[in-house]
Amino acid sequence: MDWPAAEDKALISVENVSFSFGSLPVLRDVTFRIHAGDFLAIIGPNGSGKTTLLKIILGLLRPERGRVLIGGQRLDDFAGRPSIGYVPQKATHFDPLFPASAREVVAMALRTPRPGSREGRHKEETAVRHALQVVGMDEFKNRRIGRLSGGQQQRIFIARAIVNRPRILFLDEPTTGVDAEMQGHFYELLERLVKEEGITIVLITHDIGIVDRRITRVACLNERLVYHGSHAEFCRSDTLKDMLAGGHHLISHQH
Amino acid sequence: MEALFTYGFLQRALLAGLFIALACAVLGVFLLLRKDAMIGHGLSHIAFAGVALGLFLQMMPLVVALVFSVFASLGIMKLKESAGLHGDTAIAIVSSVGMALGIILATLSGNFSVSLLNYLFGEILAIEPVEVWLSVALAAAVVLLVVGNYRPFMYLTFDREAAKVSGVRVRRLDALITVLTSVTIVLGMKVVGILLVSALIVIPAAAGLQLAASFKAALLLSCLAAVLSVVAGLVLAFHLDLPVSGMIVLVGFVLFAASFLWRKKRS
Ligand SMILES: Nc1ncnc2c1ncn2[C@@H]1O[C@H](COP(=O)(O)OP(=O)(O)O)[C@@H](O)[C@H]1O
Ligand SMILES: [Mg+2]
Ligand SMILES: [Zn+2]
Numbered sequence: 310m311d312w313p314a315a316e317d318k319a320l321i322s323v324e325n326v327s328f329s330f331g332s333l334p335v336l337r338d339v340t341f342r343i344h345a346g347d348f349l350a351i352i353g354p355n356g357s358g359k360t361t362l363l364k365i366i367l368g369l370l371r372p373e374r375g376r377v378l379i380g381g382q383r384l385d386d387f388a389g390r391p392s393i394g395y396v397p398q399k400a401t402h403f404d405p406l407f408p409a410s411a412r413e414v415v416a417m418a419l420r421t422p423r424p425g426s427r428e429g430r431h432k433e434e435t436a437v438r439h440a441l442q443v444v445g446m447d448e449f450k451n452r453r454i455g456r457l458s459g460g461q462q463q464r465i466f467i468a469r470a471i472v473n474r475p476r477i478l479f480l481d482e483p484t485t486g487v488d489a490e491m492q493g494h495f496y497e498l499l500e501r502l503v504k505e506e507g508i509t510i511v512l513i514t515h516d517i518g519i520v521d522r523r524i525t526r527v528a529c530l531n532e533r534l535v536y537h538g539s540h541a542e543f544c545r546s547d548t549l550k551d552m553l554a555g556g557h558h559l560i561s562h563q564h
Numbered sequence: 565m566e567a568l569f570t571y572g573f574l575q576r577a578l579l580a581g582l583f584i585a586l587a588c589a590v591l592g593v594f595l596l597l598r599k600d601a602m603i604g605h606g607l608s609h610i611a612f613a614g615v616a617l618g619l620f621l622q623m624m625p626l627v628v629a630l631v632f633s634v635f636a637s638l639g640i641m642k643l644k645e646s647a648g649l650h651g652d653t654a655i656a657i658v659s660s661v662g663m664a665l666g667i668i669l670a671t672l673s674g675n676f677s678v679s680l681l682n683y684l685f686g687e688i689l690a691i692e693p694v695e696v697w698l699s700v701a702l703a704a705a706v707v708l709l710v711v712g713n714y715r716p717f718m719y720l721t722f723d724r725e726a727a728k729v730s731g732v733r734v735r736r737l738d739a740l741i742t743v744l745t746s747v748t749i750v751l752g753m754k755v756v757g758i759l760l761v762s763a764l765i766v767i768p769a770a771a772g773l774q775l776a777a778s779f780k781a782a783l784l785l786s787c788l789a790a791v792l793s794v795v796a797g798l799v800l801a802f803h804l805d806l807p808v809s810g811m812i813v814l815v816g817f818v819l820f821a822a823s824f825l826w827r828k829k830r831s
Contacts, residue, residue, distance in 0.1 A: 395729045410778035417719040418730045453777045
């Protein structure tokens with residue numbers, strides 16, 4: 310598929326998207342763009358519609374109004390899902406006895422044209438090894454996924470999300486299962502994905518406390534888009550003060 | 565053991581039994597992980613109605629049961645999807661209706677004939693050559709389809725939403741698994757009978773899952789347990805002059821218990 314070549318063209322643009330679950334409005338007229346090279350954090354309190362917005366972008370839910378363009382195309386006629394990597398919110402809530410090795414979990418997402426052929430198998434090997442190396446989990450590849458720690462599992466899910474070398478990676482509340490100590494390493498990893506692998510990252514979280522200096526752009530969501538801009542501006546802005554003032558319960562930890 | 569090399573009917577039973585048990589073993593791993601262990605039990609009751617219908621119409625019961633079960637299983641899937649029913653409710657309802665239909669049809673066709681009893685308790689030694697070839701072909705097709713699609717099946721089982729985003733056609737695969745399961749249940753009924761066929765789906769897979777550290781290992785161990793059950797079950801039954809179906813399932817249970825104890829000891 311063709312991604313826009315020009316730097317200024319958005320990888321993803323969300324245009325006037327509204328959505329409700331039955332009579333419950335969840336998103337109202339949300340508009341923003343994601344550009345190549347962004348390390349974007351979408352923040353908002355629990356229940357503010359972050360996961361819903363992501364599912365609309367991924368094509369798992371249809372917007373009531375508005376539209377989502379991916380690489381300039383409507384999602385309906387968009388065949389390039391492998392170009393999007395996705396780490397779901399509840400990724401680590403799987404059956405702990407599930408019999409899959411770390412390697413098999415990464416390989417699940419592979420979309421090789423002719424997987425049976427020798428060339429296809431070779432490509433798959435290389436792709437899986439690369440993804441495991443990027444997240445630093447190569448040595449654990451034969452361990453059953455349920456026997457890894459929360460942080461290690463998270464890395465495996467990131468490896469699965471990048472195994473098809475996507476242009477953009479979405480992570481929904483990725484730090485929930487990761488302890489504070491590991492969060493530094495986690496952001497290092499994400500920054501490396503942006504800089505070395507050229508992947509655009511969108512991180513979704515309810516926890517403003519974890520928004521790291523490495524993040525370049527911030528979008529604040531609470532049904533509507535409250536703020537969208539650079540991280541530096543965000544830190545100076547009234548939005549942050551308002552949020553910290555408590556009205557939005559941004560730092561609450563109701564997992 | 566040498567009896568296996570002497571008697572044609574034993575060889576036919578072994579051949580059909582092995583293929584069918586392998587189909588059960590590979591499907592079983594997915595069904596258990598999908599928390600769908602009871603679907604085999606439910607579908608076996610549907611198959612009973614299908615057999616009774618075949619006997620009533622005086623057509624090949626195996627074929628009638630195949631067609632009947634495939635449609636009924638898709639019906640269960642639709643019922644489950646259209647929500648409003650909790651968990652196993654759809655299976656419970658449809659399987660009771662199947663049993664009820666079976667009993668009525670069996671009574672209408674005269675009485676509970678010997679052949680119906682054979683289907684209930686399994687009589688693999690009486691399998692006819694044409695049924696052997698039909699079973700082997702269908703079971704081989706099931707194994708190939710499951711093994712050929714094992715990666716998307718595994719993805720779908722592990723994380724449905726992520727699988728969708730990766731482009732896995734989840735609804736199509738759901739339907740495929742459902743149809744394959746109903747075909748396999750009908751075939752398995754020939755080996756161990758309606759009353760025990762869900763054991764062929766559940767026990768080898770459960771044994772494999774005890775010891776597997778990877779998905780491939782789970783499939784292979786499940787197949788190994790299935791093969792051992794059929795071979796040892798047939799040989800033991802022949803020498804002890806006991807029912808084959810019961811022996812196959814009991815050997816399977818011994819293998820399950822052994823792998824369970826092995827895992828306990830290891831951890
Ligand atoms: N499947 C659903 N059916 C009905 N309401 C839902 C569903 N999923 C989410 N909601 C509601 O939509 C709102 C937004 O949810 P969500 O997008 O998950 O928020 P966030 O990810 O920001 O915590 C919440 O009020 C939630 O209760
Ligand atoms: Mg959420
Ligand atoms: Zn029953």
